[in-house]
Structure formats: C-alpha cells, structure tokens
Amino acid sequence: MALTGLESNDLELIILGGKGGVGKTSCAIATALALSATHKTLLISTDPAHSLSDSLEQEIGFNIVEIKGTQKLSAIEVIAEEALSKFISGHQEQLKKLLETSTNLDNEDIEQMLTLSIPGIDEVMSFKTIIDLIEEGKFEKYVVDTAPTGHALRLISSPKMLDDWIKVAAKMRWKYRYMITSFSGSYHMDEVDTLLLNLKKTVKRIENLLRDKKRCEFIPVCIPEAMAIMETKRLLSDLDQTGIVPKQIIVNNVMESDESDFCKRRKQGQAPYLQQINQLFSDLNRVEVPMFAEEVKGIETLNRLKRSLFEQNEIKN
Ligand SMILES: Nc1ncnc2c1ncn2[C@@H]1O[C@H](COP(=O)(O)OP(=O)(O)OP(=O)(O)O)[C@@H](O)[C@H]1O
Ligand SMILES: [Mg+2]
Numbered sequence: 001m002a003l004t005g006l007e008s009n010d011l012e013l014i015i016l017g018g019k020g021g022v023g024k025t026s027c028a029i030a031t032a033l034a035l036s037a038t039h040k041t042l043l044i045s046t047d048p049a050h051s052l053s054d055s056l057e058q059e060i061g062f063n064i065v066e067i068k069g070t071q072k073l074s075a076i077e078v079i080a081e082e083a084l085s086k087f088i089s090g091h092q093e094q095l096k097k098l099l100e101t102s103t104n105l106d107n108e109d110i111e112q113m114l115t116l117s118i119p120g121i122d123e124v125m126s127f128k129t130i131i132d133l134i135e136e137g138k139f140e141k142y143v144v145d146t147a148p149t150g151h152a153l154r155l156i157s158s159p160k161m162l163d164d165w166i167k168v169a170a171k172m173r174w175k176y177r178y179m180i181t182s183f184s185g186s187y188h189m190d191e192v193d194t195l196l197l198n199l200k201k202t203v204k205r206i207e208n209l210l211r212d213k214k215r216c217e218f219i220p221v222c223i224p225e226a227m228a229i230m231e232t233k234r235l236l237s238d239l240d241q242t243g244i245v246p247k248q249i250i251v252n253n254v255m256e257s258d259e260s261d262f263c264k265r266r267k268q269g270q271a272p273y274l275q276q277i278n279q280l281f282s283d284l285n286r287v288e289v290p291m292f293a294e295e296v297k298g299i300e301t302l303n304r305l306k307r308s309l310f311e312q313n314e315i316k317n
Helices: 024-035 051-056 080-090 092-102 107-115 121-136 149-184 191-211 226-241 261-280 298-310
Strands: 013-018 041-045 073-077 141-145 216-222 248-254 285-290
Touching (some): 024 248, 092 149, 121 141, 149 226, 216 226, 248 261
Parallel strands (some): 013 216, 041 073
C-alpha cells in the first residue's frame, strides 16, 4: 500500500515519529517532497541533531529556507532551547513581574530562575513555534520530523505540561490579586495576566489542532526488527492516551532482493517480524519501503524513497 489521504486540503500538520534510526527524517523529507508537488509545504525538524541539513545536503537553520531542486518546498529547524530562549527574552519583563508578584524570591533568585529550564517547557515552545508558523498561513502543509520516540511524545503532551504550569502561575496570581483587591478595592488586568491568558490560548490552539483528525495526522515509522516493533507498540498506546490515533504506519528497510546469500538471509530474518507487524497493526494502512543499497541522502535518493511511499506497492501478508 501507499500513504493515502495526505493531499487532502484540510490536512495541515503531519508528524512522523518512531524509534531512533528507523528512517523518520528520510521519510519526513520524502513525504514533504511528495506533498510539495501540489501544496506549498514546510518541512519542520524538531530534532537538535541537524539531520535535515545532512540529508538534504543544504544548510537549514532557525529561518525558513527554500529547498534547492524543488518548487514549493521550504524547511526550518525549530530547536527547543532556541525557541525557549526566544520566548524568555521576548517576555522577560512579564516573567520577572510574575515571579516578583507571586513569590518571595529576591531579584537574584528571579534572574537565576529565568535561566533555569522548567522540564518540558522547551518542547512546549517548539510546538508554540510550529503552531505560530501554521497560523501565519504561509504554507498549506507542515511536515514535522521528530527526534526519537520519547521526544515526539513529549512534544505532543507538551500542551498539557504548559497547562499545568499556567494553573500554578494563575494560582499564585490569584493570591496576589486577592491582596491587591483587599488593599485598593479593585484590580486591573496587567501584562502578566495577558501573558498567562495568551499562553492558555496557545494550549487550546495546540490541543484543538492535535485532536482534529482532519487537520492533523501522526505517522509512526517502524522497521522489521524486534526492538522497533516493541517501541512502536508503546508509542501507539501512549499516543492513544493523548487521543491521537494513527491511520497508517511506514515499515521501512524491508529487504526485497534475494539475489545474494546475504540478502536472502536478511529477508528470511525479517519475515517473522513483518508478519508480527501485519498482525499487531492490522488496523493501520501499512506502507512498506524497501531497503536501498545506498544511504538516503540528497534529492535524487529522497525522490526514490518518495516514490516507494506514494506509489502503490502491494503488501505481502
Ligand atoms: N529505506 C532505506 N534504505 C537504506 N537506507 C535508509 C533507508 N531509510 C533510511 N536509511 C538510512 O538510515 C539512516 C537513518 O535514517 P534517518 O536519519 O532517516 O532515521 P531517523 O529515524 O531520522 O534517525 P534518528 O532517530 O537518528 O533521527 C540514514 O543513514 C539513512 O540514509
Ligand atoms: Mg532523524
């Protein structure tokens, strides 16, 4: 089978995730390449390993660049720490004021706290950057390449983390508001309240998008090997808890040739795992991609991978 439904105009966000080294980056680029034939597409990497640049053999960074040799494809790297430090420096005053008015910390402690990373907040800021890009509306499709499994899950559960953080901050503010109102009889919303309100809106925007099956699709990438299958099972069950149900799965690195003894043995070795994949993920559209003789690097090989993903190839049960 081939990947289906991705060209639907409603579908904006496509996220690829899976175990380390299974081909997420290669498949994300190939998917973006295919979609860019009909839709203005932005390929987004949230992996700090700069793998898009390596694979596309072109420098890609924190600013959007057009991909050479393509018509409607651009790419950007959204790195969590950079997204977070951009957020902190852009809201330095409000964040300082939030801590000043809601805690007993002195100035030095506050400065120190602003340099500390709250666990998960950097992923939230990655996702905030992604949703800001989507809402800017310069592209029709956004394909996200993630770092190995845990990272994709953190990225997806990040709105919940931000929501919990906002709740704590709002509680602290509520005490402050109560104090001000008791002294002066009234309270007016200030820039800190506006910041919290805007962050709350961000959480809602991300959650709405992630849960909207028409606008967002998560595609797991797997290979026919024991560890990868186990990790995919875990990934799917964790995704299920966040209300995300994938429709299709990419099974990469499938050995097709049996011309040499080596290939024959690899193929035989993969057979039981392919069977297991077909049984475990029988409700998903399984898209097999052959193992190429050479590494997937540069537009030409990426285009070959694209054809494997998007042109019908019968799955053997
Ligand atoms: N079908 C394939 N045939 C041959 N080589 C492949 C195939 N798919 C991917 N590769 C190669 O396997 C390696 C890992 O692929 P890729 O970087 O896409 O995986 P990844 O899941 O993104 O890895 P990471 O978890 O490190 O981000 C790369 O060298 C790539 O060229
Ligand atoms: Mg990668």
